[in-house]
Structures are given as structure tokens and as C-alpha cells.
Amino acid sequence: MARRRVSATERHAEWETGRPARPGIVWWLGAVLLAAAVVLVAVLRRRELAQAYHLIAGVHPLPVAVAVGCEALSFVCFAGVYRWLLAAGGERWSLRRTTAVVVAANSVAGALPGGAAFSAAWVYRQLRRRGVQQVLAAAVLVMAGVLSALSLALVFLIGVTAAGPAGLRTVLLPLAGVLPVLGIALAVLGASRFAAFRSAVERLWQRAGARSARVREGQQALARLIEQARGLQPGLRPWLRPFTLALLNWGLDVAGLAASLWALNVGVPWHGLLLAYVLTQIPGSLRLTPGSLGVVETSMSALLVLYGLPSASAIAATLLYRAVSFWAVQPIGWACWLAVTLQERPTHPPR
DSSP: OOOOOOOHHHHHHHHHHTOOOOOOHHHHHHHHHHHHHHHHHHHHTHHHHHHHHHHHHTOOHHHHHHHHHHHHHHHHHHHHHHHHHHHHTTOOOOHHHHHHHHHHHHHHHHHSTTHHHHHHHHHHHHHHHTTOOHHHHHHHHHHHHHHHHHHHHHHHHHHHHHHHHHHHHHHHHHHHTTHHHHHHHHHHHHHTTSHHHHHHHHHHHHHHHHHOHHHHHHHHHHHHHHHHHHHHOOSSGGGHHHHHHHHHHHHHHHHHHHHHHHHTTOOOOHHHHHHHHHHHHHHHTTOOSGGGTTHHHHHHHHHHHHTTOOHHHHHHHHHHHHIIIIITHHHHHHHHHHHHHHSOOOSSOOO
């Protein structure tokens, strides 16, 4: 059965109601197979898991407190990105309110497979409820994601540099599937410098809009989004502040991982820590399981072992890091979700 195309109007309706499209059967099948593989690995590594449990039972409280502080500041920094973007669009939000929305969205994203879509829809709906214009709300979500991705790419480059030749060999295989896409993107970027190429693309773009009303709606929505994103703040220098906040978001999360290793009295593999962290975020961002449960644990443990940690120590550090950065945040996030969702609607309608 062919999949029905979703128009821009329907996508907007999904975001307004907070009900994004459900994942397809192929997506669910992949999630189930992945969960089964994680269970199989846990059974095969049950001895290392038992050793990791004993290590966690003897953690030092001070480093754990440091890890908790780093994770809290990480959320505040990412909330600062949203706050700056809203302020650039003319909306003044307090840091307290923005942090509550960000923490709540994190819990929504971790509740279900593919939770990132539900999280984005919920944030969009809360922005609209509080009078934020439709295009500005969409632009804030998109630009926050772009800044987050760019800052993570910078962390990746720093990690590759710190890891040296051995780290470069480690990332060659994961990047093998990305290289063709990157090559095509670079080729298109280079060709776009030629006027004839730009004219041909513009003609195709106009013809596509003329033949289909749905495509035309999508084109108009994309044009408005780009215009709003450009209008948030012209020039490059003003964007350094939100980019720095997005970078601090990742950096403090990495510091939380390092503090988890410190709490277990395990030597921190500084040369490969950043690379192991970033390579874990890539599969974790797919949200194939609730909160990427099993995906992050397996990936991070394997990469820490690759950079010299014993298996039990790597598993213990990963589980402690996840307890601080994910499990401990869930009840706080859902409390924020309840407070934000049930908050009285503003008297003036969204513009």
C-alpha cells in the first residue's frame, strides 16, 4: 500500500494539536529487532554487568554531585538558546519558563520511540499557546536544532583531533555511509556557484509548485521559515552567543560523563572521551527505543572499551551517566510538563 503524502497544512495541523504522525511498521520492526539485540548482549555480558553493579555501589558522592550539577547547567544552557532565539524574534521569555519547557520536552522525547517528533510538536504548541507567531515558533525549533547540530559537529572535530590517528581509524567505518551523501552535497554546493545551474534549479522549483498545490504550500511555508530565520538576527557575530550556549550544552554533558568516571575512581580516557561521546549521540538521536534505551548504553560502553577501559568499568560509567543525565531527569521533566501544560492559557489569542 502506497504511503499517503502529507501536505504542509496537515503538518501544521499535527504540530498545532501536538499529534505528529505515528512511525510506520518498518520503523517499529527495526526498534523491536534492536531491543532484542540489546537483550541478547545483556545476557551474554551478564558477568560484566554484575561487576559494574558492584562498582556503582561504591561510588563517591562528590563526583556524583558534580555530574548532577553539570547536567543541570547543560539544560539551562540549551534553554538559553531558545530564550535568545525568542528574544531575537521579539518575544521575551524568562529563563525559568524556558528551562521548564526544555526539561519537559526532554522527558517527552524520552518517553516513546521516536519521541523527538512528539517533543517538537509539544514545544511548538506551547509556544503558540503563549502568543508566539506561527512562523517564529517553527523558526525557533529549526534554528535551535541547527545550532545544536553545528556545535556537536565542532565537538566531533575536537574529538577527532584529540584522539589522533587511532581515533580517525575508529570513525572511518561509521562515516562510510555518510561520505556519498556528503560528496553529493559538496558537488551541488560547488555547482550552485554557476548561474546556469541556479537558473535550472529555480525553473524546476517553480514548475513543481505550479503542478501541485501541496508542493506550493510547502514551498511557501519553507520561504516564510527561511525569511523568519534570516530576520531573527542579521550577520554572523550575534549568532556566536547562542552557538556558544549550544556548545556549552554538549560540553557540560560531556563533563557529566567525565564526572561519572571520576565517581567510580576510573581513569578518564581523555584522548577518546569526546569521540566516544559524539559517536554515541548519532545512534541515540534516532530514538529507536524510548530514551534510546539500550542504544546509548551499548554504544558508549563499546566505545569506552575501545579507548582502553575494562568492560565492567565502561558499563558502570555508562549506567551511572545515564542514571544522572536521563533517569533522574525524567520525573523532574514530567513535573515541568504537567505545570506547563496545565498552566492557564493566555487571554489574548496567538498571532
